[in-house]
Amino acid sequence: MYFALQGALDPALVALSAALLIGCAGVPGLFLRKPGPGQIIAAAGTILAAFAGVPSSLLLLYSHTTTTYLLEWGLPFGPCELVIDPLSAFFLLPVFLVSAAGSLFAVGYWPAAEHRTTERGLTFFYGLLASSMALLLMARNGVFFIMVWEVMALSAYFLLVTEHEREDVRRAGIVYLIATHTGTAALVVYFSLLASQTGSFLLPAAGSLSAFSSTASLIVLTAFVGFGAKAGIMPFHIWLPSAHANAPSHVSAVMSGVMLKMGMYGLFRTLTYFYEPPFLWGAVLTVCGITSALLGIAFAVAQHDLKRLLACSSIENIGIITTGLGVALLGVSSHNNTLVYLGMAGALLHILNHSFFKPLLFLGSGAIIHAVGTRDMNLMGGLGKSMPRVTLLFLVGSVAICGIPPLNGFVSEFLLYLGLFRQLEAVSLTYLVFLAPLLALVGGLAVVAFTKLFGSVFLGTPRSTVAPHFHEAGVTMLLPMFFFALLCLLIGVAPQIALRLVSPAIEFIYPQLVSPSITAGYGDLLGRLSLSGVLLIAAAALVTLFWKWRLGKVPVSATPTWGCGYQRVTARMQYGGAAFSELAVSVFNGILRQRIERPTIAGLFPVAAHCSDQPTETFLERVISPLFALTGIAFAFLRRLQNGLMHMYVLYIFATLFILMLWAH
Amino acid sequence: MITLADQLLVLVLLINFILLGTSRLFFSIRAVAVQGVLLGILPGLIHPFSWHLVGITIVIIAVKGFVIPQLLGRAVRSAEIKREAEPFVGYVATLLLGALFTAFSFGFAGRLPMLPEHQNYMFVPASIATLMAGFLILTTRRKVISQVIGYLVLDNGIFIFGLLLAEAMPIMVEAGALLDLLVGTFVMGIVINQINREFSSLDTSLLTSLKEE
C-alpha cells in the first residue's frame, strides 16, 4: 500500500504516521531473542508517537481543517479515504495519550524478565490495538472501518487472554469475543445499509441523509447495537466487567479509557449523517444512558473485586456520556440550541475526562495488584502507609471520577446539569430536567463506591497477609499516573481550556449553533467556576496553615485507635468493603440480586459461622446464559437427524429430489 | 418390435416388484441379473443392427448379467446370510409404495414432451419407475447386499433412459453406463469384502457408529 500524498508534511500526515508507528512499535520485540529490549523499544516508540500525535491532533482540532488521504488498496470496495476532521482529531487525543502512558506503565508492571512467555505477544497486540483505534478514527470507507474495527476487537481479545491458564480469564475472553462479534455483525448490516443508501461504501457526509425513512431507522438501530455493544451501553454491557477485570491493568486502562470511546465515536459519527433526527432516537439514547449510569454505579457499589468495581463505573460513565448525547439529540429535534450545545459539550468533555481518570485508576489498581497480589478488596487495607504516592494519585482519580470539584469530572457533569436546568425555560421537553436528580443520585452512589474502594484498599490496617511485600510502585508506573492526575487537576481548575477543546468538535457536528458569543459566554461561566475552585484550594491551604500553627503550639502524641473501651482490637474488626456498602446495596438489592449467605446464630455458644454476599451479573446470569442453555438443548434434539443410518441418508436425497421436482412442475 | 420392447420393459417393471417383495438375497441377486440381461437385449430391439451395437449388448449382458451377480453371490456366501431379515419397512408396505411410485412415474412421464417415434414406447415411465424402485430398496433394506442391489436397480433405471439417446450420443451413454458399472462392480465389491472382514457381517445396522450423539 502506498499513499498518494496531497501537499507537503502536515499535521494530519504526522498523526497518520504516528498511528502507524504505534502499530509497528511492538514488532521488533517479536524478533529479538533477548527479552526486555523489545518492550523498551515499544514504549519509546509509542511515547514518541504520542509526542508527535497529540500536538498535531490539537493543531487539526483548532485549525478547523479536514485533510483527506486516498489509500490505494487492492480491494473491490471503492476508494479508501483516510480523513481527519475535528471529530476524529478530538477522539485521537485520548488514543495517543493513554496508549503512550500504558506502554510506559507496562515496563514496570509486566516486565519482560518475569513474563518471558507472554510479554512479546502482549506488547505486539497492545501496539496493534492502539494503532487500529487511531486508524479507525481516520477511516471513511465502511469496509476499511470494519477491518480495523475487527483488528481492534481481536487484538483486544488476545490482550485479554494473556493469562489464559486461568479459567475465569478464558471465560471472560469467550464472553467478550461473542459480544464483540455480534456487534460486528450488526455493523456489517449497518455499512451495507449505508451503502444501499449512498451507493458507495464511503461514509456519508454530515447532514447528507434524511432521517425519515425505514432504512434510516434501521441504520441507526444497527449502529446502536453495534457501537453500543462496544461502548458497553446497557443492555449490551454483559462482557464489560469481566473483560476489564481480567485483562492486565494497563490493557484495562486502554480498553476502558479508549476502546469504549470508539463505540461512542461510532454513535457520534452516525448521528452526524442525518438532519432532522426524530425524537425517538434521542429519547432511546437518553433512557439507555441514564439507566446504564444508575445501574452501572449500583453494580459498582456492590463489587468486592477492585477492577470489577472500576469496570462497572465505566458503564456508569458511558451512561452519563450517552445521556449527554441523547439530550443533545433531543435538543436538535426540538431546535433548542442551548440544550444541543451543553449536552454535546458535556458528553464530549466527559469522554475526555473519563479517558484521563479511568486510566489513572486502572493503572493505580495495577500498581496495587502488583504489590498485593490479589484483586479482592476485602483482603487489602492499609496500603496508604506503604505506598503513599500511589495513594495520593489514586485519591485524585477517585475524587475526579465522583464528579467532585475542583477536579475535571465535575466540569463535564456541571455542563450537563446546566443544560438540564436550562430546559426549565425551554418551550418543550421541560421534563428532561428530571434527569438532574437522577444524575445527582448517580453522583451520590459514586461517592459511596469510591469511598468504599479507597477506604478498604488504602486506609486502616492490612486485613490479611496475602502479600507481605507491600512496596511503592516504581517510577515507570508512577509517572503515567502522575501525568493523568495532573491533567485531571488542570481541567478541573481551568475548565475554559477544556471548553476550547470540545468546541471545534461540536462546531464540526452542528456548524449552525456554535457562535463565538456562546463559547465566550460559557467560557466566562467556567471561568467563575475555576475561580471558586482556586478559592477552595486557597481556603484548604489557609486552614492547613492555621492548623499547623496550632499543632505547633500544642503537644502531639500517638496512640492506637480508640477501641471504644474494647481492648483486643484486631485488623479483621475494621469495616471492610462489603460491610461498608451493605447498607447502600440493600436499597438496590432488587436489581443487584446478590448471593447472600447469612448464618443463623443459635444457642448460647454459637459455632464459628461464615457470612458472605456475592454480587452477580444479573443480566448475564439470568437472561443470556439460560437462553444459551435452551438453544443448546434444542440443537441437541435436532442433531438426532444425523443418526448414522444409511437408509435415512438416502431418504433425505430422495425427499429433496421429490420436493424439487414437485416445485419445478 | 416396438411391442416386444414394451413387453420387455413390462418384465423389467415386474422384476422391480419381485425385488421389492422378496426377502431371499440369492433370489434377488438372480432377479437383478435377469433384469440386466433384459436391458442388454433392449438396445438390439430399438436400434438398427450394427457391430457396435452387438459389442454394447455383449458387454452389458456379460457385466450386468454375470459378473456382478457372481461378486455379490460370493460375498453373500462368505457372509453366510440367507435372507433380508427385518427390513426397516415391511414388504407389503414396500410393494404398495412401489405401485404408487410406478403410477406416479407414468403420470409424470405423460407430462413430458417426447419425440413422436418414442411417443408410444414406455421407456421414460419404466426408467423412472425403476429408479424409484431402486430408491425404495435403498431406503428400506438393512443389508449391505440389498443396498448394493438397490443401487444397481437405480442404475438400471438410468440406463433405460440412456437407451433413448444411444444413437444420438453413443459415447456419452456408454461412458456413463460403464463407469456406473465400474463403481457397481469393483469398488463396491472391494468395499463389501472389506466390510465383511471388519464386521464379519453385511448388516448396515452395524455401520452406525459414526453419528451425532
Place this chain on the structure above:
Amino acid sequence: MLNSIIHIFLALVMPPLLLGIIGKTKAAFAGRVGAPFLQPYYDLFRLLQKGSVFSTTTSWVFRAGPIVALATTAIAALLVPFGAHTPPISFDGDMILYAYLFALGRFFTMAAALDTGSSFEGMGSAREATFSCLAEPTLFFALITLSRLSGSFSLSSMLINISFGVWLSNGAALILLVGGMFIVLLAENCRIPFDDPNTHLELTMIHEVMVLDHSGPAFALIQYAAALKLFVLGAFFVHLALPYATGNAALDWALFIISMLELAVVIGVVESAMARLRMVRIPQLLVAATILAAFSTLLVIR
C-alpha cells in the same frame, strides 16, 4: 462590598451560636438551666488549646479530613445568600457547585474515619455515605423548583426571589418543599431524629462516631465545620420558610439573624419533642422527603 464583608463576618462568627441556642432550648424543655449560649465558642477555644492525639494506624488522609471539610463548607457559605443580600460568589449553575462541595467534604470526612481502622467509625461513614446519597436528589428537586419559580440559575437569585408573593401563587409547592428541605436539613446536619450528637453510644451515631478519633485542634475544626454547615443549610432553609424582605439593607441583615435564631429554636424544639429513629427507618424518611420535593417540582413544572 460592605454586604460581602458582613456576609463573611457572619459566616465566621455566628455558626456556634446556633448550637448554643439549640442546646439552651433543649435544656429549657428539660427544665434545666443549660449551658450558656456561648458555650460552643468556649468549647472551640478549649479544643484549640488542647494537645492532639493521632492514632498510629492513620496516615495523612486522616489529617486531611477536617481541613477539607471546613474548607468546602466555607466556600459553600460564600455561595448562599444571607437574607436578601447577594453572596460574594454567584454565577449561573453555582447551585450545582453548592451541592457538590458538600460531597467533597463528605468524601474526606468518611476517608478520615475509615483511616482510623476502627469498626465504629467505619460504621458511621457507611451510614453517612448511604443517607447523604439518598438526600442528594431531594436537594436537586428543591433547586429545580426554585429555579423554575425564579427563572434563574444561580443560587442567590433563586433564593432571594422567594417572597410572600411567590408563596401566595405557589403555596402548595413551597409547603411540600419546606417539608422536604427541613428533613434534609436535619439529616445533613445529623440532628435528631436522624442522629443524636449528644449520645455517646457509638452504635447509634452517624456523624459523631466518624470523628471519634479526632482530638484537639482537629476536633475544633470539625466542630466548627459542622456548625458552619448547619448555618449554611439553615440559611438556605430560612429563605424558603421565612422569606421576609424589606428594601432596607441593615433591616434585612437583622431579619436574617433573627430568622436564623428562630430556626435554631425550632430545631431545638424538634430535638426535644422527638426521639431518634431506628436506623432502618431513616432511609424511608429520606425517600419520603425526596417524594415531597419531587411533587413540588411537578407542581411548578406542569
Place this chain on the structure above:
Amino acid sequence: MYAALIIIPLIGAAVTWLIPYDRLRPKILSLFTLAHLGMTINMISFTPPESPDGWFHFDALGKIVLLSTSILFLTCAVYSIGYLYYRRERSNRVMCVGLLVCLSAASLVTITHHLGLMWVALETTTISMAPLIYFNRNARSIEATWKYLLICSVGVALALLGLYFLGYATIVARVEPSLLLDDLVRDAGKLSSGWVHAAFVFLLVGFGTKMGLAPLHTWKPDAYGEAPGLVGALLSGGLVNLAFLALLRVYQLCLATKEIIFFQNALIYMGLFSMIVAAIFMARQADFKRMLAYSSVEHVGIMAVALGLGGKAIFGVLFHIFANGLTKGVLFLSAGNIHRSYNSKSTDHVRGALKRLPWSGGLFLAGFIAITGSPPFAPFISEFTIISSAFIQGRLLIGAIFLISLSVIFIGMALTVLPMVMGGVPSDSETTSYRDTVWTVGPPLFLLLLVFLLGVWIPAPLMTLLRDASTLLEVHQ
C-alpha cells in the same frame, strides 16, 4: 497443452506406483504436483485456444478453480512428506497414486466444456478419493468410506440422469444433439422447459450431493472425520470446488434458458438450509474434525446462497472459492497435527494446544478466526461482499438469516476451538512422538500467509481473472 495437464499427474501416478520406497514417494508426489502447478500458471498466463471440437476450453471459471485446487494439492503434497513420516507403519503407495489420479481428473473437470466428460472426470475424483478415506484401515474408516461411496455414487448417478435429460431435450428440440456447454447455451432458447426443469433438478441434486449441500451432506462429517487431515483438506478445499464448478456450468446454462429464477431460488433455499444445519450441528461439537466438516457444509451453503443472489455476490463467491479452499487447508492440516499429537480428536482430551504445539495450535486458532469471516483474512472479503450485496439488493430477510446463522456458527465454533487451544495441557493426556516440524507446519503456514495476503490485497491479475469470470455468470437480459 491441454493434454499436459492431464498427463503430468498420470505419469506421476505411474511412477509412484512403480517405485518401492515409501520414503521417496511423497517427494516424487510433491515434484509432480509442483510441475502441475507450474503448468497451470503457465496455461493461465498463456491460455491455449479452444480445441477445435470445442470439448476443451480453459475459461476464467476453470482457471480460478484449477489454480486454487492445484495450490492446495501442492501444499498437501509437501505436507504429506512430513505427515507420512509419522505413518510409516503402513504403505503410502495407494495414497500417493490416488492423490495424483485425483489431481489429473480434477484438471480434466476444469478444462473441459463437455458436460458428459466433466461428469466422467468428477466421478473419477470421487472414486479415486475412496481409498484415501480408508487410509486408517479400521472399522470407523471403512464405515465412512462406505457411506461416502454409496451416497456420492447415488448423487452422481442422478447427475448422469440429469445430463441424459438435457441430451434428450436437445433431441426433442430437433437441434444438433450435444452436451457441449457452448452448443447448449446457443440452443438454450429452443429447449423444451419440461425436460430442462427436470434436468436442472437432477443436476442440482446430483452435484449438490457431491458438494455437500444439506440435506445431501450426510456423508461429509463421517468422511472428513475419519480421513487423514490432508485428505480432509483436499476434500473440503478441492473437490467441493470442483463440484461447485459443475454447478456453475449448469448455472451458465440456466442463464441462457429462462429458468434462472427457479434455479436461483432453489440455490438460495438450499444454501440457507445448509447454513442453518451447519449452525445446529456445530454447536457443542465434541469432535473437532467433524466440526470442520460442518464448517465445510456451511461454506458450501454460503456459496450456494451467493450464486442464487447473483449481482455483486458473484464476485464474492468466486473469490470465496479461493478463500474457503485455502483456509480449509490451514484448518485441516493443523487439525491433523493436533490429532497426531494428542492421538485424539475429541475436544474433551484436546486442551491447551497453544502450550503443547505453539505453531499448530496458533495456526488452528488463526484458521478459525479466518474461516469465521474476520478481517484481515480473505474469507472476510468474500463473505462481506455476499452479505452486503444481499442487503443492498434489499433482500433483508435472506441477509438476516444468513448473518444470524453465521453468528451462531461463530459462537459454536468459538466454544469448541478456544477451549482446545487455550489453557494448560491436561496432565493425563497421552504423550506421542509427534512434534511440530518444518514439513508439518510450513505448508499450513504458507496457506495462512496466502489467506492473509488475499485478505488485504488482491493482486491485479487475480482481480482481472475474477472480473472476467463474473462476467460469465452475469444475467444478461
